[in-house]
Amino acid sequence: MENIMNNPVIGVVMCRNRLKGHATQTLQEKYLNAIIHAGGLPIALPHALAEPSLLEQLLPKLDGIYLPGSPSNVQPHLYGENGDEPDADPGRDLLSMALINAALERRIPIFAICRGLQELVVATGGSLHRKLCEQPELLEHREDPELPVEQQYAPSHEVQVEEGGITVCTVT
Structure with a gap:
């Protein structure tokens, strides 16, 4: 049996939520399971790790x-x-921006989806449309809360990888 401690360690940024009135930081199970399924070892990254000396360690x-x-x-x-x-989630913003800048400097791979991709764009000097869903030329991608979770997050469109692009080595 494989020793999971030998697998690549993937830091996953947590999200601030309230649970029964208490401030919490959480991760969705689907993200953690996907990392494990892909052969990685997910490690939760709480917002306090944005402190520079902790981030360096x-x-x-x-x-x-x-x-x-x-x-x-x-x-x-x-x-x-x-x-x-x-x-807003100011703690996540602070940690994500610090992580992205440090990772790019050190060439640590980053995988970003949805809000994570927005963070990557902002950290590298880009801007965002605040109401993306109101842009008529763009694909509607919000979940329908009336559907079961399995349907909400089922594949919704194909991804085409360009030969020679930066994504080709991670997808193929």
């Missing part, structure tokens, strides 16, 4: 970073916009 232990989706949104001031974001 953490980075050499990681083989990759996973920035998952979340119901929260990146704070607009981080990409040069005004206004409040009612669904």
